[in-house]
Amino acid sequence: MEEFTKWMVDRHIRTGSSLIEMTEKEAIGYLMEYVNILSKEFNKMNLPKKKSVVDEGMCEACNGVSAQWLIESLGRDGETYLVCGNCSPPLSNRALSRKQFKNLLQNGHSTSEFLLHSDFYDEDGNALQPCGG
Numbered sequence: 060m061e062e063f064t065k066w067m068v069d070r071h072i073r074t075g076s077s078l079i080e081m082t083e084k085e086a087i088g089y090l091m092e093y094v095n096i097l098s099k100e101f102n103k104m105n106l107p108k109k110k111s112v113v114d115e116g117m118c119e120a121c122n123g124v125s126a127q128w129l130i131e132s133l134g135r136d137g138e139t140y141l142v143c144g145n146c147s148p149p150l151s152n153r154a155l156s157r158k159q160f161k162n163l164l165q166n167g168h169s170t171s172e173f174l175l176h177s178d179f180y181d182e183d184g185n186a187l188q189p190c191g192g
């Protein structure tokens with residue numbers, strides 16, 4: 060709530076919007092605007108992944124062994140990966156081998172997905188080393 064108050068004061072300074080007299084409708088409008096900005100920020104963040112144990116299906120990254128984990132990119136609908144214990148860390152750390160990367164694409168994933176994004180891999184599926192911060 061403190062953050063929201065700060066945002067409201069900033070907004071007040073920028074636009075001259077009232078801080079004192081506010082109808083309920085206006086208040087909701089401000090809140091919606093704020094939530095909108097927050098959700099955009101959230102999508103840009105390096106999101107944590109949710110991991111659940113599975114006991115069905117093959118690993119989508121190596122195709123060789125049973126999957127152990129279902130990894131979901133939080134806030135990214137439908138971007139879920141069935142992977143084994145070996146492939147889970149490189150997927151989360153964006154350090155997949157070319158083979159793992161290509162297997163994932165063949166298993167229906169795409170480079171528009173957050174964890175496989177072209178910012179992190181070159182055209183051949185080589186993991187790019189992040190440079191600096």
Ligand SMILES: [Zn+2]
Nearest residue numbers: 118121143146
């Ligand atoms: Zn695997």
